[in-house]
Amino acid sequence: MASAEKVSKGIRMLEAQGHLIAPHMKIGKLYWEIDCRMWATSEELQYLADGVYSFSEFEAAYIKRGDHLNMLG
Numbered sequence: 001m002a003s004a005e006k007v008s009k010g011i012r013m014l015e016a017q018g019h020l021i022a023p024h025m026k027i028g029k030l031y032w033e034i035d036c037r038m039w040a041t042s043e044e045l046q047y048l049a050d051g052v053y054s055f056s057e058f059e060a061a062y063i064k065r066g067d068h069l070n071m072l073g
Contacts, residue, residue, distance in 0.1 A: 002042035010045030017055065038062050 011021050014034065022033045031039045038059065040048075047053060053061070 002046040006046040006049045007042045010047075010049035013049055014045075014055065019055070 011032070014021055020033075020035050024031050024033050024039075026039070030042060032042070032045055034040055040058070040062075044058065048055060048058060
C-alpha cells in the first residue's frame with residue numbers, strides 16, 4: 001500500500017513538471033487523473049516519487065498496457 005506522504009510527493013513532483021493531477025473514484029478505488037488523459041494508482045504515484053521509473057517510462061507503459069482504453073467513461 002502506498003504511503004500518503006509518498007503519494008503527495010509524487011503529486012508535487014508531477015505538478016512541478018507542469019502536469020495536472022486530479023483524484024477520482026473509479027471502480028471503487030482511488031485513481032489519479034494526469035493531464036486529463038491518463039490514470040495512475042496511488043502506488044504508481046509512489047513509484048514515480050521514489051524514482052522507480054520516470055514519467056516518460058510510466059506514460060509509455062500506460063499506453064502499452066491499454067489503460068487509456070479501459071478507463072474511459
